[in-house]
Amino acid sequence: MTDTLAFESSRPLSGILLAxxxxxxxxxxxxxxxxxxxxxxxxxxxxxxxVPPSTPRPVAAPxxxxxxxxxxxxxxxxRVGVAVRSIDxxxxxxxxGDVRLPQQSVSxxxxxxxxxxxxxxxxxxxxxxxxxxxxxxxxxxxxxxxLLKNGEYQTTVGELLRRALTMSDNTCNDxxxxxxxxxxxxxxxxxRKGLGNIRFGPGERLLQSATxxxxxxxxxxxxxxxxxxxxxxxQSARIAAFERYVADPPDGAAPRAIADALARLKKDELxxxxxxxxxxxxxxxxxxxxxxxxxxxxxGWSFGHKTGTGQDLAGRTAGYNDVGLLMAxxxxxxxxxxxxxxxxxxxxxRQELMQSVVQAVVANQQ
Numbered sequence: 410m411t412d413t414l415a416f417e418s419s420r421p422l423s424g425i426l427l428a429x430x431x432x433x434x435x436x437x438x439x440x441x442x443x444x445x446x447x448x449x450x451x452x453x454x455x456x457x458x459x460v461p462p463s464t465p466r467p468v469a470a471p472x473x474x475x476x477x478x479x480x481x482x483x484x485x486x487x488r489v490g491v492a493v494r495s496i497d498x499x500x501x502x503x504x505x506g507d508v509r510l511p512q513q514s515v516s517x518x519x520x521x522x523x524x525x526x527x528x529x530x531x532x533x534x535x536x537x538x539x540x541x542x543x544x545x546x547x548x549x550x551x552x553x554x555x556l557l558k559n560g561e562y563q564t565t566v567g568e569l570l571r572r573a574l575t576m577s578d579n580t581c582n583d584x585x586x587x588x589x590x591x592x593x594x595x596x597x598x599x600x601r602k603g604l605g606n607i608r609f610g611p612g613e614r615l616l617q618s619a620t621x622x623x624x625x626x627x628x629x630x631x632x633x634x635x636x637x638x639x640x641x642x643x644q645s646a647r648i649a650a651f652e653r654y655v656a657d658p659p660d661g662a663a664p665r666a667i668a669d670a671l672a673r674l675k676k677d678e679l680x681x682x683x684x685x686x687x688x689x690x691x692x693x694x695x696x697x698x699x700x701x702x703x704x705x706x707x708x709g710w711s712f713g714h715k716t717g718t719g720q721d722l723a724g725r726t727a728g729y730n731d732v733g734l735l736m737a738x739x740x741x742x743x744x745x746x747x748x749x750x751x752x753x754x755x756x757x758x759r760q761e762l763m764q765s766v767v768q769a770v771v772a773n774q775q
Contacts, residue, residue: 468498468499470495470500470502470775471502471775473773474769474772474775475502477769477772477773478491478493478502478504478769481762481765481766485754485762486754487751488505488510488655488750488752489505489748489749489752489762490503490508490510490663490750491503491506491745492506492663492665492668492669492744492746493743493744494665494668494669494672494744495742495743496675496741496742496743497740497741501668503664506663506665508664508750509606509658509661509662510661510663510664510750511655511658511661511717511750512661512667512748513718513719514577514579514715514717515667515716515730516660516717519598519599519607520573520582520585520589520595521573521574521585522598522674522680522688524585524589525684525687526684527589529680529684533566533589534566535570536565536566538565539565539566540562541553541561541562541563541564542557542560545583546630547579547580547583547612547613547614548579548614548629548635549617550577551579551580551581552578553569553572553578553581566585569581569584570691574688575691575694577697583613583614591612592611592612595609602670602673602679605663605666605669605670606662607662607663607666607667608660608661608662609660610658611659614629614630616659616660617635619659620651620719621639621647622642622651623635623639623642651725654727658728662748664732664747664748667746667748668746670744671732671744672744674688675689675734675742675744689734691713692714692715692733692734695713695714697716701714701747701763701764702714702731702735702763702764703731704760709738710737710738712734712736714732715733717730717732718730725752726749726751727751728750729749729756729759730746730747731763732745733745735770741774743770745766745767745770749762
C-alpha cells in the first residue's frame with residue numbers, strides 16, 4: 410500500500426483523478442459480471458461510454474423563394490394559401506399554409522388514394538368490373554354520362570379512377586366513393602395515415618347542392634335542372650349558403666397539409682411503390698388546368714397535379730385550386746399547393762398567381 414501511494418503521488422492531480430475514476434468503473438464492471446469462485450483477474454476490464462446520436466441540421470428554405478411566395482400571395486385580392494415543400498431537403502415555404510380552404514375537386518386525390526390503399530391490401534383490383542347507371546349521375550362536369558347507352562356503361566375501377574383524376578369527372582369520383590364505402594372510408598384513410606388538417610366532404614352531389622342553398626334531388630343530374638333550381642332561389646339565400654361554405658368548408662384543407670401529403674406520397678409513405686407510381690403517372694397525364702401551375706412548368710421538368718374549381722356567385726368563386734408534384738430534370742422534387750378560397754379576380758389573374766409560384770420555385774430551386 411505504501412509503495413502504491415508513493416508511486417501515484419508523483420503524477421499530476423488530474424492523472425490521479427482519472428486513474429481513480431477508471432478503477433471505479435473497472436471494479437463495478439467486474440463485480441457485476443464475475444462468476445462465483447473465479448478470481449476477478451480472469452476478466453478483462455472494459456469501459457463503455459454512450460455516444461449520443463448526431464442530429465442532422467435542418468436545411469433552411471431559400472430566402473428568395475420565401476420572399477417571392479409571400480409577395481405574390483399578399484398582392485392577390487382574395488383568400489389565398491400557398492405551400493411549397495422540398496421533398497429532398499425537407500424545408501417548407503408557405504403563406505397562409507395552415508388556413509383551411511375549400512378543396513373542391515382536389516379532394517378526388519383522397520378518394521384515389523383510398524382506392525389504391527384497398528388495392529394494396531388485396532381488397533380490390535383496378536380490373537374489378539363496375540356498371541354505371543343513370544342513378545349514378547351527379548352534376549356539373551361528368552363527361553362519362555355521354556357513354557351511357559340504354560342507361561348503362563360497363564367499366565372498371567381503374568378506368569373510373571383515371572377519369573376522375575385526369576378529367577375531374579364527378580360521376581366517376583362519386584361512384585368510386587360509394588364503391589370503397591363512402592365518405593367515412595376516405596376519412597378513415599386520412600386519419601389512419603396521419604394527413605393532418607384535411608377534411609373530406611359528403612361527395613359532389615351533397616356538397617354542391619348545399620353550397621348553392623339547395624337539397625339534392627336525383628332530377629338535378631339531368632340537363633340544366635340544377636342550374637334552373639339554383640336560379641329560382643332568392644339571391645339572399647344563395648349568398649347565405651355561399652358564405653357558410655366559404656367560412657367553414659366541409660371539404661376544407663390547409664395547403665401545408667396537402668403539400669406534406671404529396672411529399673409523403675412521393676416518398677412511398679402512403680401507398681405501395683407500385684400504387685404510388687400509378688397515381689403519380691396518372692396525375693401527370695391530367696387534362697385539366699393547363700394554364701394553372703402547368704402553364705409555367707419548363708421544358709424537361711415533369712408535373713403531376715389535381716385541380717379544383719368551385720361555384721361562382723356575384724363575381725366571386727369559392728375554391729380555385731391546383732396542387733401537385735413538380736420534378737426537376739436532376740431529380741429534385743417539390744410538392745406544391747396553391748389554393749384560392751374566395752376571390753373576385755378573373756380566371757387569367759388566378760392562373761397568373763399559380764404560374765408565379767412555379768416560376769419562383771424553378772428560379773430558386775435548392
